[in-house]
Amino acid sequence: MTDLLELTRKLTAIRAVSGNEGAVAEEILKLAAPYADECYTDILGNLVVHRRGEGKKLLFAAHMDSIGLIATYIEKEGFVRFGKVGGIFPAETINTPVVFQNGVRGVVCKEEKADLQKLAVEDLFVDIGAKDEEDARGKIRVGDTAVFASETYLAGDRLVSPYLDDRIGCIVLLLALERIGKTQNDLYFVFTSQEEVGLRGAKTAAFAIDPDYAFAVDVTDIGDVPGVKVKNHCSLGKGAAIKIMDSSFIAHPKAVELLERAAGAQEIPVQRDVIQAGGTDSGAIHVSREGVPCGGISIPTRYIHSPNEMADPGDIEACVRLVAAAAMLEPQ
Incomplete structure (x- = not known):
């Protein structure tokens, strides 16, 4: 595979x-197929990568989808009103370049009268450079979606990009697949759909696979920037984060123990992840069927759900090592 930045x-x-995860699923499939016994896509669009084994069934999930904008109305002047798909923060999107699914570009702007302190999505619009409504309708239809068109680059040694949530989790799974050696575990690496709108893909995938253990690989918030109101133990540069709790689930003690045992055996730097807001695919998986012991491997990330998210390559590498180590460790 290419290097992390590329x-x-x-x-x-x-x-x-x-x-609308089909295009990214196709690219991930190309990268994952050489390391799998079978790959398939289910009805809801989850990509399942299976490494067969005779032991316990372990599921590792990272979501492919992203937050975005969806066109809801076109003004007579040609400006595009939009709604949000997932957790969009209005104040963080002002003057941000976006690109629609069909390649049309624009910039998010706010109404002149809008109060920055009370800004809502309804106060925003996308300017695609249209002359009028007719011109805009020739380029954009109601229901078309758009994403942030920010750059991916290194700031010092840190990785900055839109949509590290959760393409970086997908990358962690892909890189771990390369490193997994012989194991009795029956491994399912699931690249899930529709996480940002309610953990929907993970719900159906978990029901179908019925794992013995499951782990969501996703970004987590940090507490190492100025002015944080609620302190968080996680920081950039201190290793992989083992999930203890978030707003969607409480990690099962056996899942936490397995991850801590894997980290200890391989001397992988880890920190503990407890957050009061936000969730992961484990929120849906742990209540599947009769219940699944679930944990999480979290990538500490700054500025989540903004056009410019930031993570540390060393933490990403620690997460890759932890996924690979946990995948090869037999649960007790």
């Missing part, structure tokens, strides 16, 4: 708003 550029450049 792989991130490749996957984040693919437009895959929730419910």
Whole structure:
């Protein structure tokens, strides 16, 4: 595979708003297929990569979809009103370049009268450079989706990009697949759909696979920037984060123990992840069927759901090592 920066550029450049993950699934399939016994896509668009084994069934999930904008109305002047797909923060999108699924570009703007302190999506619009409504309708239809068109680059040693949430989780799974050696575990690496709008793909995938253990690989918020109101233990540069709790689930003690045992055996730097807001695919998986012992491997990330998210390559590498180590470790 290409290096981390180039792989991130490749996957984040693919437009895959929730419910439209097909293009990114195709690219991930190309990268994952050489390391799998079988790959398939289910009805909801989840990509399942299976490494057969005779032991316990372990599921590792990272979501392919992203937040985005969806065109809802076109003004007579040609400006495009939009709604949000997933968690869009209005104040963080002002003057941000976006690109629609068909390649049409524009910039998010706010109404002149809008109060920045009370800004809502309804106060925003996308200017695609249209002359009028007729011109705009020749380029954009109601229901078309758009994503942030920010750059992927290194700031010092840190990786900055839109949609590290959760293309970086997908990359962690892909790189771990390369490193997994012989194991009795029956491994399912699931690249899920529609996480940002309600953990929907993970719900159906978990029901079908019925794993013995499952782990969501996703970004997590940090507490190492100025002015944080609620302190968070996670920081950039201190390793992979083992999920203890978020708003969607409480990690199962056996899942936490397996990850901590894997980290200890391989001397992988780890920190503990407890957040009060936000969730992961484990929120849906842990209540599948009769219940699944679930944990999480989290990539500490700054500025989540903004056009410019930031992560540390060393933490990403630690997450890759932890996924590979946990995948080869037999649960007790």
